[in-house]
Amino acid sequence: MHVQSPSELSEGDPFGAATLPYGIFSTPDAPDRPRVGVRYGDHVLDAAAAAAAHGSVHAELLAQPTLNALMAAGRPVWEAVRREIRGWLQEPYFLPLDGVTLHLPFEVADYVDFYASEHHATNVGRIFRPGMDPLTPNWKHLPIGYHGRAGTVVVSGTDVVRPQGQRKAPDAELPSFGPSLRLDIEAEVGFVVGTPAPAGTPVTIGEFREHVFGVCLVNDWSARDVQAWEYVPLGPFLGKSFATSVSAWITPLEAFDTARTAPPERTYPLLPYLDDSAAEPGGIDLRIEVRINGEAVSRPPFASMYWTAAQQLAHMTVNGASLRTGDLYASGTVSGPEPDQLGCLLELTQGKGPYLADGDEVVLTAWAPGADGARIGLGEVRGRILPARTA
């Protein structure tokens, strides 16, 4: 059932030999045997089969039903496996992408969501806290973040049922209950931790590459009406916890080495643990596209983010918190300075809506420049809204 290697990739295919993202797939003839695959064009390399056939020492890692064992193995193994996979691209271990089932690629340990776009935080602050300074006094001194619900992270392609919850109109005396009337998206970039870190040993900015395995797209679905009513004083909870969608493919961090960019200039000097002036450029020139029902509605530029993924990791661990394999942290909504670069409907419609309707399908895609005109892709995140399940 395997096919020959895909003969030719179209020019600019974001899943060429410089990308090679990892995922977990199964086939109709062996639905109970999910295993590691690598995307190449519109095919999947059966990495488990190739590794077994070659007697690779990594065959067991690649036969697992999640990426966690590979992710826990650490950067030297990640690089060795990537070299092996490059050597298998001309061999007959490919399956057509549309013939396989893709699974949640890793078991999520903790999920943290940041808030790292100055444009997004400013726009949202204006809408949620009118008349006040849109950026809180702490915003430019630390990457603000919070923990989300790991158990409701789902893989791209999973339908999202419209959540129900409490919301209160500003002029209403009491809250009411029902399906969210302001269901929104948040286009984000996620970073997946491979190598764990014990409690009490903060991860420095320079150690970022040792701990982060790869990158994915994230749609942090948000019920704005629920969120607005619940979030003071302890932050977002049910407005977010019903579902968070991630790519089926995790692109290795090093694939973006050609796309590193300097983050924006900082307004204030940073405390030493966040100071990245001597480190490799912390930004990534990822160009995201948001499509709703096939229509491109926004193109958020990830390079515009104020806080970088390395700074976020340093911040998350500076208090001594440990890292586990499978920890996922997302950038927060990516919004650029222009009206067609905003990462959520709240901003795109200036708080007025319309928001998502039942049946709407949202697709996020992204790519970054590689060498010689190549494109480095992130796996898409696709999700369709189903009507609320009212009793």
Place this chain on the structure above:
Amino acid sequence: MHVQSPSELSEGDPFGAATLPYGIFSTPDAPDRPRVGVRYGDHVLDAAAAAAAHGSVHAELLAQPTLNALMAAGRPVWEAVRREIRGWLQEPYFLPLDGVTLHLPFEVADYVDFYASEHHATNVGRIFRPGMDPLTPNWKHLPIGYHGRAGTVVVSGTDVVRPQGQRKAPDAELPSFGPSLRLDIEAEVGFVVGTPAPAGTPVTIGEFREHVFGVCLVNDWSARDVQAWEYVPLGPFLGKSFATSVSAWITPLEAFDTARTAPPERTYPLLPYLDDSAAEPGGIDLRIEVRINGEAVSRPPFASMYWTAAQQLAHMTVNGASLRTGDLYASGTVSGPEPDQLGCLLELTQGKGPYLADGDEVVLTAWAPGADGARIGLGEVRGRILPARTA
């Protein structure tokens, strides 16, 4: 190496035959074989050994290195196992408690922390947001909560290293970095989910007993200076995520059937999914004691909580969020109306300190009334503060 059954428990021992909490223990001769034990007085019943000797159908569940398999098995199995254990109390499968090592009893899936004491929320609101209404407008309409870091939940007895972080004095122009100067405790009661619930099917108040396996004590360590600077607008993050301590023992929910109490009268009518007026009484008459360096500093009454654990579970799932075996949710700081009933130093010292010093040891204990004068105990939560690891 097993001993005969403990002959006599002292009167009022909170770990008598009506309590029988579950934990995970190992012995010095088999440190790599953690397994299920049941506390009885100052002994541990080796439930794995007893089950194997009796050919119990539950022997495999009791030989596991965490409680998760037992917890996932559901209430009929929980009740059958509890009956079997009662039958083994006169048999020679006991070990002295001080000769075993206790482990984190379950693998934590998601960790949610609520904020359910009206007294605590009012006191904290006055200190953190002076001049404003101490309770936010949503507080009496929904149980406010947020997700915490599951990966840093530790078992009682684990030392806690003083966290470092950013904090800003009100009169300072810029934040500074260093060891927390306001390290605090939060005395809470935790509920552990056994039976999972799929996405999209809210758990009603009446289904609480089917999903919650047991109860423990929680010390939600809090760096108040870090928290105060970071928590607007997305809630607590690094001020909490360095460590959360839980009991080594999980007391089955049904052990508290004799201690159920009606929650306080509600100020506003509740939305139907939170209305518990027709349900079993949602409160539990648990009397907590907080000791610091051996001295009792507070006795918070859990019966005074405004929101019940059943309401919290209904709220947490009403948006369609799934539950996983191992989900832990805590009540929030338990504080009563009296000055000697406050569950954290922030309240006990009216925001002035002193807070915890290096070397301080905090112990939380709790019991509830059983039948005929018996006491039903929660496992203690013990933790000692180690100095910050400054570079």
